[in-house]
Amino acid sequence: DAKTTQPTSMDCAEGRAANLPCNHSTISGNEYVYWYRQIHSQGPQYIIHGLKNNETNEMASLIITEDRKSSTLILPHATLRDTAVYYCIVIFYNQGGKLIFGQGTELSVKP
């Protein structure tokens, strides 16, 4: 599975958009980009995923560059409850479907 690179930490003002970048320069054509987040002492929560098209759901938007070597997760109106560690993962689902988590980005939303 491709390796991802994310900033260690980021701050965002409450009510503003939070843009979390992820580099995955070695991604292959059949690997998906997944985003999860983990609020302290809880299990990771699925946010969104995509292959090559931009995606949007009720939680966030995912922007994938045309060459697929990087992506950005956008939380359009961050709230204090969005403070968490955000993980970007790329994966091709073979028989096992194993997620490989890196260190993620610790997002702090401040009032």
Add this chain to the structure above:
Amino acid sequence: SQTIHQWPATLVQPVGSPLSLECTVEGTSNPNLYWYRQAAGRGLQLLFYSVGIGQISSEVPQNLSASRPQDRQFILSSKKLLLSDSGFYLCAWKASGRAGSTDTQYFGPGTRLTVL
């Protein structure tokens, strides 16, 4: 809808004692099941996964073992705990089947294990 349960939520055990953590999934059949561990301040590490009853794949050699006695039950065990076994243990499930957008993993609430 599907739900995933883990228990206990927290556990404090002495070194050398046995361990049994349980995970159950409701609302789906024949899921893929996973055990992850998260040490303090670190990312998640996959320990075991299972694609069916009695089928266990181990990712990291260690003194832990996993079993899947029923379709929606996944158990993590140890005969003798080490200090290094302390951590946050997470169970996850995903729908079985071919690769694609149905392959999202969903995590349980976790068990925080402290070995003293």
